[in-house]
Amino acid sequence: xxxxxxxxxxxxxxxxxxxxxxxxxxxxxxxxxxxxxxxxxxxxxxxxxxxxxxxxxxxxxxxxxxxxxxxxxxxxxxxxxxxxxxxxxxxxxxxxxxxxxxxxxxxxxxxxxxxxxxxxxxxxxxxxxxxxxxxxxxxxxxxxxxxxxxxxxxxxxxxxxxxxxxxxxxxxxxxxxxxxxxxxxxxxxxxxxxxxxxxxxxxxxxxxxxxxxxxxxxxxxxxxxxxxxxxxxxxxxxxxxxxxxxxxxxxxxxxxxxxxxxxxxxxxxxxxxxxxxxxxxxxxxxxxxxxxxxxxxxxxxxxxxxxxxxxxxxxxxx
Amino acid sequence: xxxxxxxxxxxxxxxxxxxxxxxxxxxxxxxxxxxxxxxxxxxxxxxxxxxxxxxxxxxxxxxxxxxxxxxxxxxxxxxxxxxxxxxxxxxxxxxxxxxxxxxxxxxxxxxxxxxxxxxxxxxxxxxxxxxxxxxxxxxxxxxxxxxxxxxxxxxxxxxxxxxxxxxxxxxxxxxxxxxxxxxxxxxxxxxxxxxxxxxxxxxxxxxxxxxxxxxxxxxxxxxxxxxxxxxxxxxxxxxxxxxxxxxxxxxxxxxxxxxxxxxxxxxxxxxxxxxxxxxxxxxxxxxxx
Numbered sequence: 001x002x003x004x005x006x007x008x009x010x011x012x013x014x015x016x017x018x019x020x021x022x023x024x025x026x027x028x029x030x031x032x033x034x035x036x037x038x039x040x041x042x043x044x045x046x047x048x049x050x051x052x053x054x055x056x057x058x059x060x061x062x063x064x065x066x067x068x069x070x071x072x073x074x075x076x077x078x079x080x081x082x083x084x085x086x087x088x089x090x091x092x093x094x095x096x097x098x099x100x101x102x103x104x105x106x107x108x109x110x111x112x113x114x115x116x117x118x119x120x121x122x123x124x125x126x127x128x129x130x131x132x133x134x135x136x137x138x139x140x141x142x143x144x145x146x147x148x149x150x151x152x153x154x155x156x157x158x159x160x161x162x163x164x165x166x167x168x169x170x171x172x173x174x175x176x177x178x179x180x181x182x183x184x185x186x187x188x189x190x191x192x193x194x195x196x197x198x199x200x201x202x203x204x205x206x207x208x209x210x211x212x213x214x215x216x217x218x219x220x221x222x223x224x225x226x227x228x229x230x231x232x233x234x235x236x237x238x239x240x241x242x243x244x245x246x247x248x249x250x251x252x253x254x255x256x257x258x259x260x261x262x263x264x265x266x267x268x269x270x271x272x273x274x275x276x277x278x279x280x281x282x283x284x285x286x287x288x289x290x291x292x293x294x295x296x297x298x299x300x301x302x303x304x305x306x307x308x309x310x311x312x313x314x315x316x317x318x
Numbered sequence: 319x320x321x322x323x324x325x326x327x328x329x330x331x332x333x334x335x336x337x338x339x340x341x342x343x344x345x346x347x348x349x350x351x352x353x354x355x356x357x358x359x360x361x362x363x364x365x366x367x368x369x370x371x372x373x374x375x376x377x378x379x380x381x382x383x384x385x386x387x388x389x390x391x392x393x394x395x396x397x398x399x400x401x402x403x404x405x406x407x408x409x410x411x412x413x414x415x416x417x418x419x420x421x422x423x424x425x426x427x428x429x430x431x432x433x434x435x436x437x438x439x440x441x442x443x444x445x446x447x448x449x450x451x452x453x454x455x456x457x458x459x460x461x462x463x464x465x466x467x468x469x470x471x472x473x474x475x476x477x478x479x480x481x482x483x484x485x486x487x488x489x490x491x492x493x494x495x496x497x498x499x500x501x502x503x504x505x506x507x508x509x510x511x512x513x514x515x516x517x518x519x520x521x522x523x524x525x526x527x528x529x530x531x532x533x534x535x536x537x538x539x540x541x542x543x544x545x546x547x548x549x550x551x552x553x554x555x556x557x558x559x560x561x562x563x564x565x566x567x568x569x570x571x572x573x574x575x576x577x578x579x580x581x582x583x584x585x586x587x588x589x590x591x592x593x594x595x596x597x598x599x600x601x602x603x604x605x606x607x
Contacts, residue, residue, distance in 0.1 A: 033431075054456040149366065243449070268451035
């Protein structure tokens with residue numbers, strides 16, 4: 001009884017502890033995780049994180065697409081940054097990027113998706129079927145097809161100029177930014193509609209009925225009840241649409257190539273043009289870094305907005 | 319007589335007639351009108367694509383077509399179908415690479431103890447939001463250095479760009495299955511491989527499918543990355559071919575329209591077939607929360 005160590009159970013336990021050196025009820029790192037994580041880790045580190053870091057470095061070099069500086073490029077310090085700060089196209093490009101990404105992406109698409117989702121609630125079945133499928137098909141189309149569709153719709157003699165009574169106006173040429181923004185909203189609104197329809201289904205019916213019993217009209221129910229409940233979804237959608245709009249620059253590149261005269265030259269397009277048309281890869285990389293900075297700032301802003309919403313009721317109640 | 323008396327005695331039941339709600343409220347009228355206008359906004363640009371694709375002398379104008387199938391025959395010439403086949407190769411490789419890697423990582427993140435799991439997942443979430451255009455220059459530089467400017471490395475890159483979000487989609491699906499099932503299998507001495515293949519994969523299939531579709535569509539639609547990273551014209555995918563179409567001097571509008579329909583069709587069909595699981599995956603996607 002006294003010699004507990006001789007007990008066979010205690011011995012095995014002791015041996016196990018000596019072997020593993022830790023408590024057995026705590027989760028421990030198992031070697032199989034390494035095997036499971038290896039492919040994703042190798043791909044992400046080698047072909048995503050490293051290139052992003054490499055691009056930060058390239059942004060401070062004089063790398064060129066062709067010529068002697070394509071092989072023997074060197075670190076040039078802040079030279080690219082000085083050039084960037086004196087580049088008028090760059091400043092205009094930042095403004096256009098914000099218009100495209102925040103204006104047409106975050107704000108435009110979210111509002112359009114929200115309006116569609118709200119209207120769908122009291123729509124006839126036939127109307128609902130038609131509009132949802134159209135919006136979803138528009139969302140599923142690949143960017144190149146959307147570019148062609150919108151090119152056709154807004155160029156001279158296209159459907160929109162004809163519809164508004166200016167058949168000879170080349171809307172795409174005159175208002176390039178407006179057209180590509182509309183095309184972007186057009187292509188993403190289906191996703192926003194799906195997100196908001198799902199969120200609207202989660203609005204508690206009892207609350208709506210209670211509001212009806214209190215004689216709240218449709219407008220009051222919307223602004224006092226539905227929209228506050230949807231606020232987190234609205235912010236989520238705004239963030240998602242911002243990121244997706246950044247990815248939608250293919251649309252602009254195919255439709256206008258940033259033109260005419262730089263009217264639709266958002267940063268991703270400008271970066272591509274600098275790199276592969278003007279052959280200045282180093283400068284293009286620096287522009288790419290600015291894009292990541294902007295998307296990071298926007299992302300933090302949305303997270304901050306979402307958290308400000310969560311903090312507010314607490315401070316009020318205290 | 320007795321029946322009459324009996325009827326008289328039955329208690330008055332509430333009317334079984336449905337309560338009539340006002341059929342056309344103002345909200346309803348406004349909703350439907352708004353939707354019709356928005357529907358027209360979506361439909362009108364698309365109409366041109368269909369009309370032009372079957373029109374003998376198509377232009378950018380929307381008009382009633384002189385019916386022909388010549389445009390589709392043109393768009394199905396070997397030169398163009400090869401671009402579609404390239405798109406398919408690119409997308410399939412990208413999907414397989416990303417989905418397999420994402421599933422393994424997602425399972426590990428969901429079920430195993432990993433040090434610094436929180437920060438790692440946050441980094442992956444951050445990566446899913448990084449604009450892809452930043453990758454073009456450094457990857458071009460890396461790949462041109464090792465001579466990889468061709469279709470297979472490009473496919474892997476396209477997979478990698480979808481990987482962070484796929485990890486999130488699949489991790490959510492794995493999180494949703496109860497742990498008890500795996501524990502029971504574990505007690506029955508099933509191997510890890512058996513647990514994965516018999517329990518986890520079948521139960522997470524909707525999540526895996528939506529992640530795979532996301533990866534496929536992502537690769538199918540990408541234009542600039544293949545344009546830059548594939549040096550041989552014969553290996554270029556559909557959208558690059560289309561760009562060539564649009565910029566050629568004698569542009570054949572009908573063939574462009576027909577080709578873009580053929581090019582869009584697989585993706586649209588894929589979405590519509592899988593719309594239910596895809597919607598669930600997207601809405602539940604923790605990455606968007």
